[in-house]
Amino acid sequence: MAVEFAILLPVLLLLVLGIMEFGRAFHVQTTLSNAARDSVRVMALQDNATAARSTAKASAHGLPLTDAMISVTPTTCTPDAAAPGMASVTISYPFSPVSGFLPIDDLTLTGKGTMRCFG
Template sequence: MGRTDRERGAAAVEFALVVPLLLLLVVGIAEFGRAYNAQTTLSGAAREGVRVMALHDDAAAARTATQAAASPLVLSSSQISVSPTSCASSSATDSTATVRITYPLDFVGGFFGASVTLTGKAVMRCNG
């Protein structure tokens, strides 16, 4: 009792129906991994930038530290928001510094849309 040609053809059809779903699943896992890695990098970079801002009270140095910590992601200064621009100018004694990063992540396959905007944010007490 060997396989007939009809059974071999059915296996080929089933394979052809399942392969696109499996490929979509693999691409989805890869895209989620890229997005998760970028989000983790942005959060760490924001923490590094706010630490520099809180300790040294220098917004330009905070942006530079944020860009350096975000490697291999390339950030422009317009994607990094530092507030307040000076901890010394805050009237409250318990003022905080905030660094927020917005980063558009482009999807490779285009199956899940063109891009998504990721945000990294960190807050730290000034001089602290």
């Protein structure tokens, strides 16, 4: 009984760590997508890239986002009602595993939001 437990314990621990790491990665991915969606809404309605970046940082609770991680394009929306442009916010976040046992070293998670300007 103890031999079987000793053989299965590393496999079970690896399985539990994998579930935790991928669950955390899924949570971070969802947070980035929601932050990008909130941010692009601010950009499309207020036409303010600085406010869009601030909204992304405030919306991504627990993630230390910097301005370099948040890409807002275009930086100004065109007020042409006949052909309004599209605003886009992309947030790139370097994900690092907590456990360090899994071979996930260079993983960049991305959240993206797109919305019609003034729309």
